[in-house]
Amino acid sequence: MSNTDILRSKINLETAAYPWSELLRHFASGAVLVVQPGLDLVEVALLMANDHADEIAALLGEGYLAKVSDAQAQSWLEQDAQHWTVVVKPWVLVQERQA
Numbered sequence: 001m002s003n004t005d006i007l008r009s010k011i012n013l014e015t016a017a018y019p020w021s022e023l024l025r026h027f028a029s030g031a032v033l034v035v036q037p038g039l040d041l042v043e044v045a046l047l048m049a050n051d052h053a054d055e056i057a058a059l060l061g062e063g064y065l066a067k068v069s070d071a072q073a074q075s076w077l078e079q080d081a082q083h084w085t086v087v088v089k090p091w092v093l094v095q096e097r098q099a
Contacts, residue, residue: 004046004050007046007049007050008042008043008046011042011045011046011049011086011088012042014086014087015041015042015084015085015086016084016085016086017082017083017084017085017097018082018083018085018094019080019081019082019083020073020079020080020081020082020083020094021080023083023085023094024073024077026092027068027073030067031090031091031092032067032091032092032094033066033067033092033093033094034065034066034068034093034094034095034096035064035065035093035094036063036064036065036066036095037095037096037098038064039059039064039065039095041084041086041093041095042086044059044065044093045086045088045093047059048088048091048093049088068094081096081097082097083095083096084096084097
C-alpha cells in the first residue's frame with residue numbers, strides 16, 4: 001500500500017456528517033470551503049493534504065471549490081442542513097449530503 005493510499009484511507013476515516021449549525025464557528029473564521037457535488041470529498045482533501053496547489057487553484061478558479069457565501073450559510077442554517085465534512089488544517093471541507 002502506497003503512502004497516498006494510506007493517507008486516502010486515513011482521510012476517508014475522518015469524514016463525518018455534521019449539521020451546519022455545528023460548523024458555524026469555522027465558517028465565521030473563514031475556514032470552510034464547499035466542495036461541489038460531483039467531486040469526491042476525499043480526493044479533494046487528498047489534493048490539499050499533498051499540497052497540490054495548482055490543482056486546488058484550478059478547482060477554485062472553476063468554482064468546484066469555494067468559500068461558503070453568507071447567503072449559502074444562512075440557507076443551510078434555516079434548512080438545518082447536514083454536510084459531509086473533513087478537516088485538512090487549516091480548512092474544513094464540506095459537501096452537501098445527497099438525498
